[in-house]
Amino acid sequence: MAKIVCAMAVIHGPRATGAPETAAPEKAQQVWDGFEALRRELEETSPDWALLITNDHLTNPFFPYVAPMVLGTAPSFRSVPEESARLPEMVVPSDEAVSAQMLDAVWEAGVDLGYSYDLLLDHGSTVPLHFLTPRLDLPIVHIHQMVSRGPRPPLQRCYTLGGALRQFVEKRPASERVAVIATGGLSHWVGGPQMGQVNPAWDQWVLRQLEARADAELLSMQNADIEEQAGNGAHEIRNWITLLGTVPGAPGEVVSYVDHIPSWAQSTAHVRFRLQ
Amino acid sequence: MSLYYVDKFMFQVTDDEHCLARFNEDPAAVLAEYQLTPEEARALASRDLPALYRLGANGYLLLRFAHEKGGDFRQIVAAMREQAPTAAGGEA
Numbered sequence: 142m143a144k145i146v147c148a149m150a151v152i153h154g155p156r157a158t159g160a161p162e163t164a165a166p167e168k169a170q171q172v173w174d175g176f177e178a179l180r181r182e183l184e185e186t187s188p189d190w191a192l193l194i195t196n197d198h199l200t201n202p203f204f205p206y207v208a209p210m211v212l213g214t215a216p217s218f219r220s221v222p223e224e225s226a227r228l229p230e231m232v233v234p235s236d237e238a239v240s241a242q243m244l245d246a247v248w249e250a251g252v253d254l255g256y257s258y259d260l261l262l263d264h265g266s267t268v269p270l271h272f273l274t275p276r277l278d279l280p281i282v283h284i285h286q287m288v289s290r291g292p293r294p295p296l297q298r299c300y301t302l303g304g305a306l307r308q309f310v311e312k313r314p315a316s317e318r319v320a321v322i323a324t325g326g327l328s329h330w331v332g333g334p335q336m337g338q339v340n341p342a343w344d345q346w347v348l349r350q351l352e353a354r355a356d357a358e359l360l361s362m363q364n365a366d367i368e369e370q371a372g373n374g375a376h377e378i379r380n381w382i383t384l385l386g387t388v389p390g391a392p393g394e395v396v397s398y399v400d401h402i403p404s405w406a407q408s409t410a411h412v413r414f415r416l417q
Numbered sequence: 418m419s420l421y422y423v424d425k426f427m428f429q430v431t432d433d434e435h436c437l438a439r440f441n442e443d444p445a446a447v448l449a450e451y452q453l454t455p456e457e458a459r460a461l462a463s464r465d466l467p468a469l470y471r472l473g474a475n476g477y478l479l480l481r482f483a484h485e486k487g488g489d490f491r492q493i494v495a496a497m498r499e500q501a502p503t504a505a506g507g508e509a
Contacts, residue, residue, distance in 0.1 A: 199477045202432075204425055224484065289477045290424065332476025332483075334467075334497040336490055373476050406490060 143313035155226035163404035175397025175411030176272035188320035196288035208255025213283035250305035303386015323384035325377025351393030
């Protein structure tokens with residue numbers, strides 16, 4: 142059976158690439174250092190493909206209907222230009238055969254994953270990949286979760302998806318090496334009077350649960366509480382929770398954390414997971 | 418239900434240049450194509466960001482809709498805070 146050779150969770154805020162000079166230099170350096178450490182780990186562990194668990198920011202239409210979790214099923218995906226991120230259009234290679242098999246396997250495991258041939262990528266993918274795979278030379282299998290607009294899937298469903306994804310990886314050829322990358326915030330508010338604020342106490346609580354692998358504690362969070370305490374952006378934590386389901390028991394190690402970069406309207410974190 | 422149409426309108430008008438052009442030319446005609454309350458239609462026609470936020474419009478779409486006028490997020494947030502005073506935002 143194939144092996145998950147590295148697992149990491151990173152932020153994907155667009156101003157890391159769109160307005161890097163607006164951050165205090167010592168804070169920005171911690172962000173670059175976090176990404177660089179994880180880029181190196183990704184390179185050194187030589188995965189054949191990476192599963193990227195993320196969300197779009199209502200870049201793809203949410204009408205006429207929504208799938209709470211969507212798998213990209215195409216040979217590659219392109220990104221949209223974003224004023225906030227200022228990245229060139231990316232064409233990100235994927236693996237259509239892996240994706241097709243993943244879809245069947247996850248359905249068999251009892252999770253009704255949606256799929257799309259035409260998934261547009263935004264900073265949820267492009268910002269992390271800009272840092273982690275700058276040559277865009279690693280096939281990326283994309284899952285987008287409905288995060289940016291309600292109703293949203295419960296955290297437990299996101300975790301269960303992770304378990305189904307792990308089961309799929311175990312069915313892959315024995316020599317295959319897989320990386321898992323989850324992207325998204327910690328606390329942040331988007332598009333309202335609180336945009337720019339963060340909640341470091343909430344961030345730190347989440348990071349401690351990742352270190353201790355207190356998954357039940359994280360899964361006990363309610364959507365209303367997440368939004369009130371950590372902002373509408375913090376619903377992205379469900380991407381990290383899906384990753385937890387793929388690597389049960391693997392303790393999180395915080396590689397980098399910055400509590401507040403006001404001009405980026407976020408905190409930042411880079412977490413790796415210690416695998417057996 | 419009509420919040421859905423507020424969000425859908427903001428998505429379409431920021432996603433499609435043709436839709437945006439029609440809206441700029443004749444806002445009432447374009448808004449009439451969506452099932453909106455008079456309050457929602459007024460807020461969208463006048464790009465009243467604080468009112469839209471209070472009505473419960475989606476934050477990501479509000480940001481995109483606001484960007485049509487230009488300016489970075491701090492200007493947009495400042496405009497919203499005029500109507501809903503909270504703690505100060507802090508330095509860059």
